């Protein structure tokens with residue numbers, strides 16, 4: 001066989017194998033026997049071995065996984081990957097439907113598509129001229145990780161889109177869907193791991209995540225991951241008018257689409273489908289944790305638009321959390337960052353939805369009393385999503401009389417200081433400013449995800465550093481040396497160097513980030529942003545009076561009082577001085593290049609909280625354009641009070657309409673410099 005013949009035969013084999021993959025993985029309806037398929041595949045491999053330069057990116061042989069990667073590169077999603085708002089019952093679902101119709105100013109029913117909410121990992125696949133060129137994780141919705149090599153190994157992800165006479169392929173297609181770990185494969189994987197003495201995966205979702213996050217794609221290739229497509233980044237490139245058509249088109253293009261997606265003419269059918277899925281939930285070959293409800297008509301979707309975090313045209317209706325029973329073996333009292341003492345039940349370990357649960361929060365003293373919980377009680381517990389498990393109630397019928405009352409301590413279990421319970425508060429607190437437990441929690445918070453997010457200084461490591469006496473307060477973090485860390489248990493030269501590098505990078509936070517990281521009571525992300533905007537520098541903020549703080553819209557009384565108290569503390573002032581001395585430098589807040597670039601704003605009506613001029617300046621500063629005439633170019637129409645014909649016309653054109661409140665939320669939500 002000469003090269004030309006080989007090339008032709010290879011092309012034929014690739015096409016045939018892709019076709020049979022489609023029959024098998026997508027339609028679940030194979031046309032040929034496994035041995036025949038294997039023969040085709042072996043022929044392909046043989047030919048590719050003889051003519052390696054004829055191997056193409058979309059060859060099915062490429063699914064076995066290439067060379068290990070050094071790390072995951074970041075990718076910016078061409079369109080943000082939003083998350084979903086949740087509803088939990090029928091009443092909330094009908095409220096969602098009402099809101100949709102009110103927004104659209106529409107009396108008649110809106111049709112929806114109800115889809116299983118797959119409990120896996122959201123991924124994005126980019127196809128250029130039909131070829132898979134990039135695959136990534138959701139990440140924070142704006143930026144994810146490049147896992148192209150790993151996703152290529154997933155059999156039900158097409159390496160090339162199927163062409164049909166029906167419609168041309170778009171130049172670029174961004175497909176979104178869920179990668180999951182089928183239950184049978186999951187059980188088998190854990191069985192093997194148990195045999196090998198490897199740690200088990202807590203649930204299929206973690207197993208899917210763990211498999212995709214393998215730097216070595218050959219390991220991913222050995223895991224039986226599967227994929228369902230449920231959306232695209234930009235629907236305008238496909239000639240479809242409805243979500244239900246989109247799903248059908250995705251199937252034509254070669255994707256698996258979940259067979260339990262239903263178009264529902266009315267919201268009542270949505271409710272019925274929820275019942276249907278709930279009944280089948282445990283007989284499917286994959287986990288679902290609810291149902292996603294989407295407005296079917298894509299024009300209506302466009303009119304509804306999105307808020308900063310989620311589309312207005314879709315909602316997730318979560319299934320109720322599973323409840324199981326176990327026993328309270330003991331109760332521990334934990335001291336939090338702000339001194340709050342939380343009772344935690346230590347449970348006889350129990351499996352809830354695939355996760356081993358050993359502890360559950362009892363919230364506070366009143367909750368224990370209200371539920372009449374005792375040590376030794378058999379109790380019902382529930383785990384809802386990622387939320388900490390909760391004890392619902394004791395099973396009083398099976399009490400033996402041996403159960404012991406839960407005694408709330410009088411003194412702080414960490415420092416022995418007497419505990420206080422302020423009037424009108426449910427929380428009991430340790431008010432000792434030097435309490436070691438509070439200090440530890442504060443350090444963990446400061447370096448943690450919502451704080452400066454210092455990689456390598458998570459909870460466990462911080463506990464270790466504190467126990468070793470290397471870190472007593474915040475400034476100590478910035479004085480850590482590689483040699484200090486490298487000699488600790490479980491650390492090496494390399495991890496120590498990485499941690500010190502991460503600390504150095506974290507030493508230049510923006511003001512809002514820094515304020516948030518301090519963990520001042522009542523001052524979370526939103527307030528930190530407001531404060532940073534108003535004061536610009538830490539010096540000005542620390543000098544602010546109660547009156548100054550009251551003036552800021554959005555800062556409540558409690559937050560203002562808490563801030564003044566915090567900065568009035570000499571120990572705090574001294575600590576801030578030492579942070580500066582240790583090299584911490586606050587950098588100006590600036591907007592990422594992206595900001596609101598590529599958005600075009602038009603204002604109509606009167607804004608109450610700022611002048612039109614200010615509003616224009618604010619969006620321009622974030623890179624947006626402002627225009628005064630309505631056209632299709634406009635991406636965002638901000639409608640204040642007494643908005644008139646522009647608003648009506650904007651709605652007709654399907655332009656995203658923002659109320660003043662939403663506009664403010666948008667300004668607050670646009671990412672600040674990192």
Ligand code: IVH
Nearest residue numbers: 082083084115116117118121122230292311
């Ligand atoms: S649509 C803008 N459809 O749920 C629409 N999401 O809470 C966002 N998910 O990150 C996604 N099944 O991982 C959609 N049929 C489905 C889904 C689904 C599961 C997940 C997805 C997303 C999360 C949102």
